[in-house]
Amino acid sequence: MLEWIVGLIPALPLAAGLWIGVAILLGRASGEAHERRTSRIALTACGASFVAALALVVARFAGQLPEQVALGPWLSSGDYRVEWNFVTDHLSLALLVLTSLACLLVARFSVNYMHREAGFHRFFMILSLFAAAMSLLAMGGNAVLTFVGWEIAGLCSYLLIAFFQDRSVAAGNATRAFVTNRIGDAGFLLGIALSFHWLGNVDWRTITAGAEHFNPAQAGMLAGCFLLAAVAKSAQVPLAPWLARAMEGPTPSSALFYGAVMVHAGVYLVLRLQPLFEQSPAVMAAMAVVGLATALYGFLSGLAQTDIKSALIFSTSGQVGLMFLTCGLGFWRLALVHLCCHAVFRGYQFLSAPSILHQLHGERTRPVPAFLARRRGAYVAALQRFWLEDFANWSIVRPMHRLAGYLSVFDTAVVDRTTGLPAPAVNALSSLAQWEERQLGAGRVLERAPDAIDRGQGIVGRFTEWTAAVFHRVEEQLVFKAVGQGIVTTSHRMGYGLSRVERWLGRSWTWIAVMAVILAALVGIGELLHEGEPGAGPADFPLSSALLGVPLIGMIAAWRVRQARTAFALGATVAVVELILTLAVLARFQPHAPGMQFVEQIEILPWLGVHLGIDGLSVLFLPLTALLTLFVMLYAQPRQREQAGVFVGCVLALEAALLGMFTALNLLQFWLFALVEAIPATWLIARFGTSPGRGRAAWQFARSMLGGLAMLLAGIVLLAWNHAAATDDGAWSFDLPALLATPVPGSRQSLIFILLFAGLAVRLALFPLHAWLPIVAKHGTVAAGMVFLVGAKVGIYALLRFVLPLLPAAARQWDVAIVALGLAGMLYGALLAFIRTDLRRLLAFAVISHTGALVAGLFSLTASGFKGGLLLSLNLGLAAAGLFIVAGLLHHRLGTTRFHRLGGLFDVAPLLGLTFLVVVLGSIAMPGTPGFEAAHLALEGMFESYGWGVAIVAASGNVLAAGYLLWAYQRIFLARNPKGATLSVTDLRSWELIVAGLLCAVIVGVGLYADPWIETISGAVEQVARVFERDAGH
Structure with a gap:
């Protein structure tokens, strides 16, 4: 009975949030008429959750509730297992009761405060989801389950900071806060990977018990990862500025998220891992220093604030800093008492702030203290919030934009010309863009017919042109002249x-x-x-x-x-x-x-x-x-x-x-299908593309594919030649079982491997062979998206099916170089995505970045890396499909996907915006999407093979993805149109709604229960992994 009560605590508010969300989608929750029903649903769920939490406390005092409750298995992959287990010790119950009570009180307060607000129903939906997330965070019995609650709470924070969508500042602050938190999330993920690698389990009990057996370096590394997560979530120096930006949301959400509950999640994580931190005095010292610095930062900055919410939030930051200080000094129980008292007190202050402002009737706030006013340097520093944001912009944001600009020049001047792509005019999509291109000296190219074809340029272009000439010569000499005029008559018939x-x-x-x-x-x-x-x-x-x-x-x-x-x-x-x-x-x-x-x-x-x-x-x-x-x-x-x-x-x-x-x-059969695929894909781009540049885009696509296919065919022929040389009868064969039976000697594998990998890298759009993808994404049609959403993922499949089993020695020889190339492509694509001004080109570079990450995971050459790479390619196919479909819908409705012509679309097309947000979350590996499990497995594989340094670089790609994709979402759906124009856009309808609903249902459904899919691929993947285990044994 008690086990079911434990499960109901997060399940009830989750069900309420889903209920309200479905009602909003169906039009059954809109306007003032439905406010009473919506508020009752949320209040009932929060109230029942609070009563259930009290029941657990009573059972705990009566000695009838164990410290750990298991409800069954959740995820499994090889030796790794994650279960639905919950912790019900004094720490979890204290935070659980505090969270459920705060959610109930804030929900009741919001009934009147949010009355007649346009987003009333949306607010209560997000509030209910947040209550479920915090309950999961407080009771999660393992790091993965806690991380799910951790991430969903951060998502709800993002949605409520951007609640007032007509404020561009609110949208920008929401994106900045979410991306900052993703830095901590990357640390959390690395902590999970380290726990799996060293302990084989992520249960909190296992981590804290196993900490006693760690050496100082292991304890410091694991504790440092979780400390980074705690510092980001609780807004500690140097990641503190996002907390002040979060005040753009409604006051009730500020009280709940940043006064009472979520801001203390980092302190809870530190308290939960007390035995681990005690094994690393260096990390505890760092925690104390960070806490002291944050306390001073919050105290001095708060004195210089002129509005009550800002003063309260800096006071909150300072108090949470004191909690980190007490934890760093070893006063763990004092920190817990401080957390509970501060949450109650600060939540009350935030909820009282609107009444106080109303009673002041515009009176001036208190002056700056005299001791601070006399010290001008300290006063200016407090006003500027110690320049933490300026430092972040100077040290991270501006260098990234500068580097992205250099890479963009490199992409155009070196990569495009090397691979034979045309002048920049091919990127022009509108008459304005064409005029801009003419100013760059490329106008003559645009004035030609859209289907005009140039002579081959670059390495790939010249190689393809030479190959075509050879084939034409063979056809002319051996076919037409040999057969004669009779073939013409037969062809006519x-x-x-x-x-x-x-x-x-x-x-x-x-x-x-x-x-x-x-x-x-x-x-x-x-x-x-x-x-x-x-x-x-x-x-x-x-x-x-x-x-x-x-x-x-x-x-x-x-x-x-x-x-x-x-x-x-x-x-x-x-x-x-x-x-x-x-x-x-x-x-x-x-x-x-x-x-x-x-x-x-x-x-x-x-x-x-x-x-x-x-x-x-x-x-x-x-x-x-x-x-x-x-x-x-x-x-x-x-x-x-x-x-x-x-x-x-x-x-x-x-x-x-x-x-x-x-x-x-059969490898030749595979190659023939790949050749056949290029024909309708090229025709779709050339005939049904969305801009005048579609003909040239089709030609560049065909040249790139033919170049890759030529290299692929050369490698396949060499494999068949090796088979003929190894058999007594000298028979050629392209059949996979036959080729596996006659392995290629290690000394010959490198050339074949390079040919096959290069040919597949073109399909994958892997850096630096990616140049065809941005032009096809911009000028092609959504139907051509199948080429690089599924067709490009054929490259991953072919690597696992043919290349790695047939050429394991060469894969071992080149694995480090390919991982480096993949990670370089991941960062390259992400940085270029940041500076794109067109959604479709941004999505193309996002695909390039994700492709680099999954190739890096694949070439960890471990079972975890193989599973992660394969699942990431499947997830990318789903998520990128949704992103390109939304881009196609926007282009069809508005004639453009350039950011400067978009903005504020969520008000007129909320379903379109919701679809885009769901697939964005799938792309950045949020819990509840297939990318979450896939990213974890790929990260685990890279850590096993290359250590924590490479794993950190790989995790940074997820942070960057959150940045550029949410920035795109902000520019399109939240921020107002830069020209102040109100865009008239129809929302999803009829078949579009079916497509969006199916896509979101598949992403969420597969993500929530990924275990069957992992089990489906495990047997075949582990068979490939055993090839490399045997190779390593030799």
């Missing part, structure tokens, strides 16, 4: 025949009959292709073939459909059927079965055959590809009216090629 077939398929009913016939044929040939592997019995439906056949049939049927409605009905039907098939594969997939499943094979030539199969590396990519295809169909349906059949056919062809790559067990 075939063309007329195919035209009749296309006219027949253009009828609206034909595609249904064709699909039924082909599916029946697939069942009939199942015996021929079936190999009898686990997961596919002899009489089973050939799912692997059906996955490829359905979109191909849909493509053929859609190609000549004339009516847009018919074309998109066909496309949506095929996408739904394909999604059902991929879910059927996922449902029948056996994670613990060895080897490949759903295997189908047929030999065409001795060296070429169709070999399909699915395992843990590919099984999750299949529904992701099908889901994104469905999103594209639903998104494009109301917009794409011209040549709709061609558009749908290209999207389905793209889907078939991607699924073919994910199921291919």
Whole structure:
């Protein structure tokens, strides 16, 4: 019974927050008429939570409540386990009762204070979520569960600081506060990774007990990570300035967050880890110094303030600093008593502040104390808040912007020209931008036809042009001259025949009959292709073939459909059927079965055959590809009216090629699918792009892909040549099992590895081979986004499927260089994203940054790193899809995605803003999204292989991502339009709402319960990891 009470304490306010949120979305909670119902829901949940907390206290005094309550498993990966366990000792219960009481009182106070405010219902929704987060933080029995509450509380703080969305200062302060807290969150994550690595567990009891066995360096490192988290959350020097910025929110939230509860979360974390800190006197000394400095900072700065809320917040900062000082000096119980008394007293002061201001009737506040006024230097320092923000701007923000500017010049002058991209004019999107480009001397390029093609430029351009010339020469000499004029006559006859077939398929009913016939044929040939592997019995439906056949049939049927409605009905039907098939594969997939499943094979030539199969590396990519295809169909349906059949056919062809790559067990077959994929992708960019530069963008994309494919083909041919040399009969083979049976000697692996990795790096848009991505993102269509949301992630899959198992020695030899390249790309993309002025280009550099991070995690060459890299690529596919869909919707509505033409859109399009925020949170690995578990696993892998220094650099990428993505959210949805114009934008509607709802539901649903997905990929990933364990053993 008591276990369920423990679970209800955070569950009740969480349910209330979700209830109010759903009511807002459905239009059932708006205006003054629904205020009473909303407030009652929140008050009932907070009141019940408080009563449950009191019941736990009574049970604790009666001796009926243990100190630890376990409700069951939550996450597992290899030897790592995280459970739903809660701590109910005196420290947790004290903070729990304090938190639940404060939330109840502030909720009741807010009923009158927020009456008739435009955001009344939104305020109570966030307040309820905050109550659940703080309950989880106070009772979490392990570091991961506490971190979830920690992060959600920070998110609620961000939302309430930016509560008044018509104030640009509030939006800026919210972003600054959140990014500052992310610095501490990175320290918390590193602490979790260290705990897993050294102790194998993150339960608080295990960490505190294991601290006795740490050496001073280990204890200091682990304690320092958690101290950084505490310093950021409790606004201690030098990260103190964000607390004063947080006063932009409503007074009740200021009282609850920064007077009574959240500002003390850092002190609670330090108290929770008392035994750990006692093992590191150096960290305790640092804690005392930080606390003393913050106390002085808060005291002196508070004396110079002229408004009551600012004076109270600096007083709060000083008092919390004294708590850190007492903890650093070893007076732990005194710090706990101080925390409880200060929370009650300060919360009351904040709630009383509006009444005091009303009673003063504009009277002047107290003058500056005489002793401070006489010391001008101290007075100026107090007024300037000791220049902490100026120091942060001078030492961090400005150097980052300066470095980003240099990197932008490098990207344009070196990377673009080396890879053969055109002049800067290709980035022009509007007439104003084109005029700006003409001032830079690039106007002549724009004056040409949008589809004009230049001669090859740069290394990739010249290489591709030379390759094309060679192929043309071979075709002319060996094909046309050898075969003669007869081939022309035959081609004409075939063309007329195919035209009749296309006219027949253009009828609206034909595609249904064709699909039924082909599916029946697939069942009939199942015996021929079936190999009898686990997961596919002899009489089973050939799912692997059906996955490829359905979109191909849909493509053929859609190609000549004339009516847009018919074309998109066909496309949506095929996408739904394909999604059902991929879910059927996922449902029948056996994670613990060895080897490949759903295997189908047929030999065409001795060296070429169709070999399909699915395992843990590919099984999750299949529904992701099908889901994104469905999103594209639903998104494009109301917009794409011209040549709709061609558009749908290209999207389905793209889907078939991607699924073919994910199921291919033959390297030449994989390469052919990759080559085929480039054709509809190029056509989508060239024909359906959103700007005059789409033709040139398509050409640059095609050149980049062909260059990468050429290197990939060279590596594949060398692998087949090695197989022929190692076998008695000298037969060539591109089949993966055959190549694994004839390993490449270590001395020959490096060249093949470099060719394969470089070819896949182009697909991944990995720095410095990324130059095609920003131009395609800006000038292409959302449908082309499949190329770099899923298609680019084929690179990660191919590395795990082919490159690493076949060339382990070379991977070991080059792993440090590739990790360095990945981390450099992560920082490079993040810094350039900060200075972008267009949303779509910002998102392109965000993808480049995330790609660098996941490649670095992958080349830790550990099971954790493999799982993290694979899951990060899946998460990036989902989150980036949402970001690019929102960017496409904005461009369709406003004709631009430039920041200086946007602003304040949340007021007119709240659902669009909410969708963008959810996918942003998924991109920055917030708890409750798939990126949270993936980022932790990747960080764990890098720490295992390269130590804490590399792990810190990797964690910094998450901080930077929070900065540039939330900055974009602020510029688009919160801050007012710089020109003061009120933009007229329609909110999500009909199919758009379905796409947004499905996307957010998948992100949150998968993120909340990621254990099945981790288990699904674990078997295949650990099999790859064992290759490197054996290699390390030798």
